[in-house]
Amino acid sequence: MRSASLLEQRLAPELERLKAGNLYRVRRVVEGAHGAQITVNGKACINFCSNDYLGLASDPRIATAARKALSETGTGSGAAALVSGYNREHCALEEELAAYTGRARALLFSTGWAANLGVLRALLGKNDTLIADELNHASLIDGGRLSGATYVRVPHLGVDEYQNALASAKGNVIVATDSVFSMDGDLASLPALAELCRTHKATLMVDDAHGFGVREIPQQAEIYVATLGKSLGCAGAFVAGSETLIEYLIQRARSWVFSTAPPPALAAAARESLRIIQSEPALRQQLETNILRFRDGARQLGIVLKDSTTAIQPLIVGEEKTALALSQYLFERGLWVAAIRPPTVPASTSRLRITLSAAHASEQIDRLLAVLSQGLKC
Numbered sequence: 001m002r003s004a005s006l007l008e009q010r011l012a013p014e015l016e017r018l019k020a021g022n023l024y025r026v027r028r029v030v031e032g033a034h035g036a037q038i039t040v041n042g043k044a045c046i047n048f049c050s051n052d053y054l055g056l057a058s059d060p061r062i063a064t065a066a067r068k069a070l071s072e073t074g075t076g077s078g079a080a081a082l083v084s085g086y087n088r089e090h091c092a093l094e095e096e097l098a099a100y101t102g103r104a105r106a107l108l109f110s111t112g113w114a115a116n117l118g119v120l121r122a123l124l125g126k127n128d129t130l131i132a133d134e135l136n137h138a139s140l141i142d143g144g145r146l147s148g149a150t151y152v153r154v155p156h157l158g159v160d161e162y163q164n165a166l167a168s169a170k171g172n173v174i175v176a177t178d179s180v181f182s183m184d185g186d187l188a189s190l191p192a193l194a195e196l197c198r199t200h201k202a203t204l205m206v207d208d209a210h211g212f213g214v215r216e217i218p219q220q221a222e223i224y225v226a227t228l229g230k231s232l233g234c235a236g237a238f239v240a241g242s243e244t245l246i247e248y249l250i251q252r253a254r255s256w257v258f259s260t261a262p263p264p265a266l267a268a269a270a271r272e273s274l275r276i277i278q279s280e281p282a283l284r285q286q287l288e289t290n291i292l293r294f295r296d297g298a299r300q301l302g303i304v305l306k307d308s309t310t311a312i313q314p315l316i317v318g319e320e321k322t323a324l325a326l327s328q329y330l331f332e333r334g335l336w337v338a339a340i341r342p343p344t345v346p347a348s349t350s351r352l353r354i355t356l357s358a359a360h361a362s363e364q365i366d367r368l369l370a371v372l373s374q375g376l377k378c
Contacts, residue, residue: 022320023341033058036359040336046364048354049338053214053311054283055359056233062272069268077261081108082250085261093267096274097238101217101224105246109255110262112209112227112237113139117146118253119205119223119239120174124149128171131162133178133188137207140176149174156181159192166200173202179218180210183345183353185312194220209237210312213277214284228266232273236262286358287311290365294356297369303376313354314340315372323350329375335368 004012018024031039035058038047056062069089077085090108097106109115120143124130128149132140135156144151150170154161162175175197177188190206197204206221213231218224223245228236239249249256277283291311298305298313306314317323323339330337330352341350356365 022324036357036361036364038336043331043334045331045334045336046360046368047336048356048360048368049336050355050357051210051230052233052357052359053210053231053287053355054233054277055357056231056273056276056283059233059273059276061276062233062269065272066265066269069265073264073268075265076263079261080257080259081261082257087261087264087267089264089267089271090261093271093274094238096271098240100274100278101226101240102219103224103240104243106238106240107246107249107253107256108262108267109237109239110259111235112137112207112225112229113142114255114259115225115227115237115239116140116207117143118249118255119225120144120147120149120176121254122249122252123147123203123223124172124174129165129169129173130176131165131169131173131202132176133157133181135181135184136176136178137182137209140178140207144176157186157189159189159196162193163196166196166202169200169202173200174205174223175202176205177207178210179206179208180215180310180312182210182312183340183351184306184314185308185310186306187310190218190220197222210310214287214311228270228273231277232270234270234273235266236270283358287356290356290358290360290362293362294354294365294369297366298372301369301373303369303373311356313356315352315354316349317351318348320350323352326352326372326375329378330368330371333371335371337368 028040036047036055038045073087077087079085094106094108098104116139124147126148130144130149131152131154132144133156134153152165154165175193179188194204203222204220205223206218208218208226209230212226222241224240226238228234294313317326320341323341327337327339337352337354340353345351
């Protein structure tokens with residue numbers, strides 16, 4: 001038998017600690033399309049833990065657009081965009097995203113993580129300041145740390161604390177925030193932050209990953225970041241802003257400069273998604289209807305949710321073990337809702353992060369409410 005290496009000897013106890021603390025994470029295998037009705041680990045389930053807010057991830061029109069582009073452009077771009085990887089599909093998508101967001105230009109990134117890291121490392125240095133909400137996405141947190149700038153994290157939604165931080169900030173100053181916070185579903189105070197930025201000559205950067213496509217575009221953001229893998233049901237991300245901003249990022253955003261461009265077929269798929277969300281407002285209206293149905297039903301059953309008007313509807317249960325048990329109870333009854341535990345969320349706030357989609361039928365939402373009510377009584 002092979003003896004464990006020094007690395008394995010160091011890592012194994014940490015894995016055991018995670019298991020003992022109910023913090024160990026495992027993957028489940030999905031078969032087929034990733035829609036509201038899904039097969040996971042061989043079990044048919046209704047999916048209530050996806051960010052596919054408009055139900056487009058399995059839309060056949062988008063798959064058709066991708067297949068057409070595959071036949072014309074192949075499976076890969078072959079190089080970074082500055083070398084030979086910049087396809088006409090990438091160019092067209094950037095132009096359409098810029099128009100949709102009301103910005104002069106847009107720049108396509110492979111992931112939202114790459115976009116946030118690329119922006120913050122390109123625009124900030126050791127003599128600058130980043131001021132950010134403490135519950136921002138991890139990519140904004142890591143981007144801020146890697147930038148070398150003075151990094152000031154303010155209490156969640158703390159407008160007064162932003163003002164205090166801005167009053168003493170040095171160098172170039174960026175205020176960065178999620179628009180819709182991914183674990184709580186609540187909203188940043190963008191008008192107030194924009195006014196503070198104007199007063200203190202700072203730049204507002206907004207990560208609209210969970211708002212893009214389902215909420216109005218926040219025009220206050222000088223730097224606008226969003227992903228294509230949530231409401232658009234595709235993959236990738238982009239930064240939108242002024243001509244000068246985008247040209248500067250092309251020169252200096254390392255996560256863009258040194259990354260192979262996404263497959264052109266993904267860009268073609270995202271173009272079709274963008275066309276659909278603009279031409280079919282009923283999708284967004286259906287999502288709003290589903291959110292209201294779920295919240296009204298929860299209130300009638302005495303299920304206490306976080307105060308969220310978005311598709312993200314967290315049910316805080318507290319302890320990790322409780323969240324896992326409730327998630328498993330639902331899964332055994334054909335409902336997939338992930339248990340979210342630290343370090344993704346603060347200690348003692350483990351939860352079920354219930355997410356709704358325009359693709360959910362009324363009876364599916366009602367079934368979730370009924371089984372959830374039963375599970376909470378166990």
